Amino acid sequence: MTRGGAVSLNDGRGKSGVSQRSRSNDALHASTFSMTQTVASASVNSAQRGGRLGGEASPLRRGIGAWLFLLPAVAFFVGYQVYPIFRVVWISFTDYKFLTNQPTHWVGFDNYIDALHDPLLWASLWRALEFTIMFLPGTIVLPLLLAILIDRVTNPHLATFYRVVLLIPAVIPSTLVFVLWKWMYNYQSGPINHLLVDTLGLFSLQNAPQWLGGTPLTLPSIAIMENWWGLGYHTIFFLAGLAAIPKDLPEAARVDGANEWQVFWYVTRPRLAPIMMILVVLRFGSAMAVIDEYLIFGGFNRASPTYTWTVFMYDQAFKLGLWRQGFAASIGMIGAVAMMCVMVLLIWIFRPRGE
Amino acid sequence: MTLEAVHRDEFASNPKRGWFERNRSVIIRHAVINFFLLIILLPLAWVLIMSVKTLPDSLRGDFWPRTFDFTHYGYVFQRIKTLPYNLFNSIYVTFFTVLITTVCAVLAGYSLVHLRPRGAGLVATALLVSLYFPVRVVSLISIYETQHFLGLINNTAGLILPYVTLQLAISILIMRSMFQLVPHELIEAARIDGAGPWRTLWLVGLPMVRNGLVVILIVNFVTAWGEYLLCVTLIDDEKARTMPVVLAAAQSGQGQWSWPNIAAVYMIVVAPGIVAFSLAQKLFFKGLMEGALKA
Numbered sequence: 319m320t321r322g323g324a325v326s327l328n329d330g331r332g333k334s335g336v337s338q339r340s341r342s343n344d345a346l347h348a349s350t351f352s353m354t355q356t357v358a359s360a361s362v363n364s365a366q367r368g369g370r371l372g373g374e375a376s377p378l379r380r381g382i383g384a385w386l387f388l389l390p391a392v393a394f395f396v397g398y399q400v401y402p403i404f405r406v407v408w409i410s411f412t413d414y415k416f417l418t419n420q421p422t423h424w425v426g427f428d429n430y431i432d433a434l435h436d437p438l439l440w441a442s443l444w445r446a447l448e449f450t451i452m453f454l455p456g457t458i459v460l461p462l463l464l465a466i467l468i469d470r471v472t473n474p475h476l477a478t479f480y481r482v483v484l485l486i487p488a489v490i491p492s493t494l495v496f497v498l499w500k501w502m503y504n505y506q507s508g509p510i511n512h513l514l515v516d517t518l519g520l521f522s523l524q525n526a527p528q529w530l531g532g533t534p535l536t537l538p539s540i541a542i543m544e545n546w547w548g549l550g551y552h553t554i555f556f557l558a559g560l561a562a563i564p565k566d567l568p569e570a571a572r573v574d575g576a577n578e579w580q581v582f583w584y585v586t587r588p589r590l591a592p593i594m595m596i597l598v599v600l601r602f603g604s605a606m607a608v609i610d611e612y613l614i615f616g617g618f619n620r621a622s623p624t625y626t627w628t629v630f631m632y633d634q635a636f637k638l639g640l641w642r643q644g645f646a647a648s649i650g651m652i653g654a655v656a657m658m659c660v661m662v663l664l665i666w667i668f669r670p671r672g673e
Numbered sequence: 674m675t676l677e678a679v680h681r682d683e684f685a686s687n688p689k690r691g692w693f694e695r696n697r698s699v700i701i702r703h704a705v706i707n708f709f710l711l712i713i714l715l716p717l718a719w720v721l722i723m724s725v726k727t728l729p730d731s732l733r734g735d736f737w738p739r740t741f742d743f744t745h746y747g748y749v750f751q752r753i754k755t756l757p758y759n760l761f762n763s764i765y766v767t768f769f770t771v772l773i774t775t776v777c778a779v780l781a782g783y784s785l786v787h788l789r790p791r792g793a794g795l796v797a798t799a800l801l802v803s804l805y806f807p808v809r810v811v812s813l814i815s816i817y818e819t820q821h822f823l824g825l826i827n828n829t830a831g832l833i834l835p836y837v838t839l840q841l842a843i844s845i846l847i848m849r850s851m852f853q854l855v856p857h858e859l860i861e862a863a864r865i866d867g868a869g870p871w872r873t874l875w876l877v878g879l880p881m882v883r884n885g886l887v888v889i890l891i892v893n894f895v896t897a898w899g900e901y902l903l904c905v906t907l908i909d910d911e912k913a914r915t916m917p918v919v920l921a922a923a924q925s926g927q928g929q930w931s932w933p934n935i936a937a938v939y940m941i942v943v944a945p946g947i948v949a950f951s952l953a954q955k956l957f958f959k960g961l962m963e964g965a966l967k968a
Contacts, residue, residue: 383870384790391781391845392796394773398838399803402812402819409814416818464709467702482954483710486717489891489950491899493917494943502716507732507932509719549713558962600805607807610901614921628810635814636906643814650811661805 410647418641429648438620438630439649443656446626449537450605456545457552457601458594464549465556466582481557484550496614499543503529530615532622540611540624552597559593560586595668599661606657627653717943724936731932745937753930755912756919756938762829763898763916763942770836770897771890774844777837778889779882782848783874787860797849800842809839813906820907829913835903840896844889851885852878854963884960887953895946916942 410429414422433439464484471477487495502508511526521527529539563586571581609628616624618633625633627649635646693700723731724745726738749756785793816835817826825831855878863873879886904918911919920938923930950957 384784384788384793387780387784387788387870387874388790388793388796390773391777391841394777394834394837394841395800395803398816398819398835399808399812399842400799402815403806403808405815405818406811417821460709464706467706470702471706478954478958480706480710481958482951483713485950485954486947487713489895489946490943491895491917491946493899493901493921494939495899496901497917497920497939498716498720501720509716509736546713546716549709554961561962603805603807607810609810613905614901628807631810632813632906636817647814650814654807654811658806 406647406650409644410651412644414644414647415641416643425644429645430652432645433648433652438625439627439652442625442627442630443653445537445623446606446608446628446653446657448623449541449608449626450602452538452541453544453605454598454601456541457548457597460545461549461552462556462590464553465560466586468553469557469560481550481554484553487547487549488551490547492610493614495543495547496611499539499546500530500615502543503539505529505531532616532619532624534623536615537623540608540615543611544605548601555593555597556590559590563589591668592670595665598668599664602664603657603661606653606660720936720939720943724933724940726933726936728931728933742933745933746941749934749938749941753934753938758912759914759916759919760941762913766829766832766836766915767894767897769830769833771893773833773837774841774893775886775889777841778844778848779874779879779886781845782852782882783878785845785849786852787855787857787878788870797846800845803842804846809902813902816903817906825907827908827910827913829908829915832900832904832907832915835907836897836900839900840889840893844893847885847889848882851882851960851963855881884956884963886960887956888960891946891950891953891957894949898942898946 411424411426412422413425468477468480468484471480490498502510505511505526505528508529510529511521514520515523515526527535529535568581568585571585576584607628608626609632612624612626612629613632616622616629618629618637619625631646631649631653633646634640634642634649719736722736722738725741725743727740727742730738730740730742781796784790785797820826820828820831820835823831823834825834859877859881860873863877864870868876899917900915901917901921904915905921908914908918916938920935920942923935923938
């Protein structure tokens with residue numbers, strides 16, 4: 319799972335924040351509202367409006383010069399993201415093979431039909447979903463609890479210290495997190511089993527839990543690792559959300575006699591809902607498309623729970639030696655489209671409703 | 674829910690009770706936070722300690738070694754022949770990836786907000802959509818084809834091309850939201866004073882998006898430094914690979930890859946990111962909050 323997913327939460331959250339603010343801003347013009355929010359959104363709106371007006375005032379700058387700035391980024395983006403996707407779509411409709419001189423034939427939906435008839439595809443999609451379901455609750459519950467606790471820490475040095483330590487896993491590169499946890503989970507010499515067997519004596523060497531390597535514990539173990547990795551990052555998002563809630567709102571509720579649980583449920587939670595939505599949708603996306611972890615922990619054993627649609631695709635394209643790249647491409651497209659459908663559904667379920 | 678109990682007590686402070694009673698909620702709060710910090714730090718501490726254990730101690734499994742042995746750090750570079758190459762590969766691939774991505778993202782973000790060429794909206798939308806689509810996994814097949822066409826299979830420097838795009842979209846969007854915080858009047862004023870778009874960006878824009886710059890530098894460093902999938906797919910030659918792939922493939926117990934040796938290599942690879950982040954954390958958090966709260 320890439321860090322990009324996590325960071326993009328940041329930006330996505332910002333975006334939803336803006337759209338929400340500008341929407342509420344229209345309402346604000348009619349009614350008076352909390353000072354800070356009005357000031358903040360007004361300044362942003364004026365900046366945006368200024369930008370738009372300035373852009374239109376000088377049509378010349380909309381031309382070649384402006385594109386020159388955009389060109390390097392767009393060249394990379396098109397060359398290594400847009401084109402490859404369309405190329406894979408095309409490949410999925412052919413009997414394309416790497417490194418052969420044989421002509422490639424258009425085969426229509428044959429690859430898709432083959433894939434959909436393959437029970438392994440359904441099993442692999444289901445495994446990816448299983449992992450996602452194990453992983454997602456941990457992106458909300460623990461980070462939310464931690465954020466609420468850290469938000470109340472009044473000592474600024476301590477608050478900063480907590481945040482920095484929490485974010486340390488987020489600056490450990492992905493593969494190094496997996497390597498680290500491969501040791502943690504190691505059957506013989508890993509510290510987790512050492513704790514369980516030698517220190518606590520709960521298990522003997524014969525029946526100690528086999529965390530990785532295709533056992534039923536594998537996916538939960540990976541989900542725990544992912545939550546360890548993302549804990550700080552998710553917490554920071556909730557902290558950002560909590561910081562945006564005016565302090566007088568929960569205070570007012572307390573004065574009115576609400577207990578802490580009611581304050582959380584009726585005041586804090588609705589205001590964090592947009593963050594939760596972005597977190598769930600984006601983390602769903604990254605969890606469904608996990609591949610590095612599965613390759614490192616599970617390999618290409620078809621019976622392993624780590625053999626998901628991403629590994630299936632990779633196996634077909636690069637490992638088996640059958641050179642069925644067209645078939646692999648169709649697996650990739652089916653998996654991607656399936657998860658995109660669920661993401662659209664999630665966005666629809668969590669859509670902001672009129673308050 | 675324990676939270677409820679914790680906070681109810683906080684506001685029912687009674688001066689007659691003891692110190693512990695009065696501060697119980699604060700103590701519990703810090704205890705819970707520190708418990709999680711411990712969970713985060715313990716695995717890292719374990720590797721750090723492992724890297725300075727003697728070989729027999731490393732097999733015993735105890736957390737604290739009986740004797741310290743700092744020789745592993747030197748040993749891995751002298752005895753594992755390919756390791757210096759792998760480390761050098763990682764360093765230059767990461768350096769150029771971060772450099773190119775950052776330059777692209779700054780230029781693009783600036784252009785999208787303050788120059789607004791025709792089609793800017795379309796570009797921004799495409800970038801946003803790409804964040805939701807599993808591009809990295811699905812595009813692998815045709816990226817292999819492209820790299821093969823360019824003759825870049827087993828070419829370490831060739832990795833830079835696909836690496837740049839890994840976090841490009843999000844970097845551009847972060848820079849875009851940072852540049853939205855720069856008042857357009859300021860850019861306009863610089864232009865009226867006779868500064869071209871390049872000078873305006875360099876002298877006026879860039880200093881104001883410094884915090885966001887730190888964020889995308891760190892994000893891109895972390896991604897490129899730890900990239901596994903593309904490297905393992907496009908590079909077959911052990912010598913041409915980067916550190917993460919070597920570490921992931923290292924099997925324990927076999928001579929040069931004994932536990933303390935792997936741990937030492939691990940610490941060498943993981944330390945730069947943590948140190949850089951700890952030093953830049955102030956700017957990083959500012960950038961994060963500016964980007965995150967944006968409104």
